[in-house]
Amino acid sequence: MxxxxxxxxxxxxxxxxxxxxxxxxxxxxxxxxxxxxxxxxxxxxxxxxxxxxxxxxxxxxxxxxxxxxxxxxxxxxxAIDEANEDDFGQDAVQEQKLIYQDVLDKLARLPEDQRAVLLLVAVEDLSYADTARVLDIPIGTVMSRLSRAREKLQQEIEGTADGAPKNVVQLRSMK
Structure with a gap:
C-alpha cells in the first residue's frame, strides 16, 4: 500500500x-x-x-x-427551478435529415474505389496505412483516391460537379 x-x-x-x-x-x-x-x-x-x-x-x-x-x-x-419554456422545446430535424440524405446521395455517386477510401478514412477513422491494408492497395493510392473523392464530393455539394455552377443560367450571346 x-x-x-x-x-x-x-x-x-x-x-x-x-x-x-x-x-x-x-x-x-x-x-x-x-x-x-x-x-x-x-x-x-x-x-x-x-x-x-x-x-x-x-x-x-x-x-x-x-x-x-x-x-x-x-x-x-x-434544474427545474432554473428552466424556462425554451429549454423544453426542440428544433425541427427535417432539414438536417434532408441534408444528410443529400450527402448520402452525393456520396453514392462517387466511384466505388474512391467511396471505399473516403468511408474508411473519414467515417471509420482508419489510418492511411490501415486503409491500404484493408483494400490491399499502396498508401499512395489511398492518398490520391482520397484526394479525388474529397474534391469530387465537394464539387457535388457545391453543385459544380460538371464544371459550371448548377444555379447559374448560361446565356448565349446574340450578334
Missing part, C-alpha cells in the same frame, strides 16, 4: 489538470479524478510493472469518455 501511495500521489496534480481540460468544470473534474483513483486502488494488482502514470491517464480518459457518452444520451441537465 505504501509503494502505491508513493507512486500515485505525485501524479494526482497532473490527473486533475488533464481532467479539468477534458470536462472544463472543476467539481466534475475532481469527481473524475476520485473515480480514477478509486478504480486504480481497486485494480492495482492488475497493472503492469513500471511507471503507473500512463495507466492512470488511461483510466481517467476512459472514465471521461464514458461520462461524455452518458451525458450525450441523457441530454443536458437543467
Amino acid at each position: 505504501n509503494d502505491m501511495l508513493h507512486l500515485v500521489e505525485p501524479v494526482i496534480p497532473a490527473l486533475r489538470r488533464y481532467a479539468r481540460a477534458l470536462v472544463r468544470n472543476r467539481a466534475t473534474a475532481d469527481d473524475l479524478v476520485q473515480d480514477c483513483l478509486e478504480r486504480a486502488v481497486r485494480h492495482w494488482h492488475a497493472r503492469r510493472e513500471g511507471d503507473p502514470r500512463p495507466w492512470l491517464f488511461t483510466i481517467l480518459h476512459n472514465l471521461a469518455v464514458n461520462q461524455f457518452r452518458r451525458s450525450a444520451r441523457r441530454g443536458k441537465h437543467i
Whole structure:
C-alpha cells in the first residue's frame, strides 16, 4: 500500500489538470479524478510493472469518455427551478435529415474505389496505412483516391460537379 501511495500521489496534480481540460468544470473534474483513483486502488494488482502514470491517464480518459457518452444520451441537465419554456422545446430535424440524405446521395455517386477510401478514412477513422491494408492497395493510392473523392464530393455539394455552377443560367450571346 505504501509503494502505491508513493507512486500515485505525485501524479494526482497532473490527473486533475488533464481532467479539468477534458470536462472544463472543476467539481466534475475532481469527481473524475476520485473515480480514477478509486478504480486504480481497486485494480492495482492488475497493472503492469513500471511507471503507473500512463495507466492512470488511461483510466481517467476512459472514465471521461464514458461520462461524455452518458451525458450525450441523457441530454443536458437543467434544474427545474432554473428552466424556462425554451429549454423544453426542440428544433425541427427535417432539414438536417434532408441534408444528410443529400450527402448520402452525393456520396453514392462517387466511384466505388474512391467511396471505399473516403468511408474508411473519414467515417471509420482508419489510418492511411490501415486503409491500404484493408483494400490491399499502396498508401499512395489511398492518398490520391482520397484526394479525388474529397474534391469530387465537394464539387457535388457545391453543385459544380460538371464544371459550371448548377444555379447559374448560361446565356448565349446574340450578334
